[in-house]
Amino acid sequence: DAMVIQNPRYQVTQFGKPVTLSCSQTLNHNVMYWYQQKSSQAPKLLFHYYDKDFNNEADTPDNFQSRRPNTSFCFLDIRSPGLGDAAMYLCATSTIGQNNQPQHFGDGTRLSIL
Amino acid sequence: GQNIDQPTEMTATEGAIVQINCTYQTSGFNGLFWYQQHAGEAPTFLSYNVLDGLEEKGRFSSFLSRSKGYSYLLLKELQMKDSASYLCAVLDSNYQLIWGAGTKLIIKP
Numbered sequence: 020d021a022m023v024i025q026n027p028r029y030q031v032t033q034f035g036k037p038v039t040l041s042c043s044q045t046l047n048h049n050v051m052y053w054y055q056q057k058s059s060q061a062p063k064l065l066f067h068y069y070d071k072d073f074n075n076e077a078d079t080p081d082n083f084q085s086r087r088p089n090t091s092f093c094f095l096d097i098r099s100p101g102l103g104d105a106a107m108y109l110c111a112t113s114t115i116g117q118n119n120q121p122q123h124f125g126d127g128t129r130l131s132i133l
Numbered sequence: 134g135q136n137i138d139q140p141t142e143m144t145a146t147e148g149a150i151v152q153i154n155c156t157y158q159t160s161g162f163n164g165l166f167w168y169q170q171h172a173g174e175a176p177t178f179l180s181y182n183v184l185d186g187l188e189e190k191g192r193f194s195s196f197l198s199r200s201k202g203y204s205y206l207l208l209k210e211l212q213m214k215d216s217a218s219y220l221c222a223v224l225d226s227n228y229q230l231i232w233g234a235g236t237k238l239i240i241k242p
Contacts, residue, residue: 061233062176127174127175129173
């Protein structure tokens with residue numbers, strides 16, 4: 020009964036080769052988030068969608084783009100991955116405005132750059 | 134600026150009790166969350182505090198003092214599977230989660 024599903028679990032790409040990570044949810048939450056997390060560090064928020072409204076964090080590199088075609092799906096596109104982009108990418112959902120529910124995370128996609 | 138402080142690493146013994154502290158300075162406050170994260174896995178929700186006091190949930194309890202900008206997570210009857218990182222996160226006035234870097238808890242037999 021997975022509720023936030025990320026695919027793939029592990030992704031290997033070449034330096035500079037575009038890659039897309041996907042996330043889907045069955046919770047019907049109105050907010051979806053993409054985080055980047057490196058070893059022993061806090062998750063770093065890249066983007067979030069409040070319904071269809073896209074919010075880009077000020078320090079998110081232009082190399083990172085996101086799409087949310089509908090409530091259930093969200094994609095993270097890395098246009099030209101560099102070695103520094105190797106990390107765990109976490110998708111999360113929540114229902115802001117309704118009792119401040121916790122963010123529910125997918126299992127994450129671990130991205131390696133060759 | 135916004136800041137969450139928690140110890141980098143703690144060590145405890147199986148069967149014992151451990152308290153992980155978290156202090157925060159954020160623009161606004163809409164609640165504090167504790168998450169558990171095992172190595173290589175995603176964070177999983179443990180507890181949520183928005184009012185002062187203690188919330189108990191089985192072996193885990195979480196305490197909040199808003200006036201002091203302080204919370205702690207208390208883990209009782211420690212088990213080896215409790216070895217993980219514990220992340221404190223505050224929901225600020227913009228409903229953004231401000232994360233601490235996490236406390237790595239090492240449990241020894």
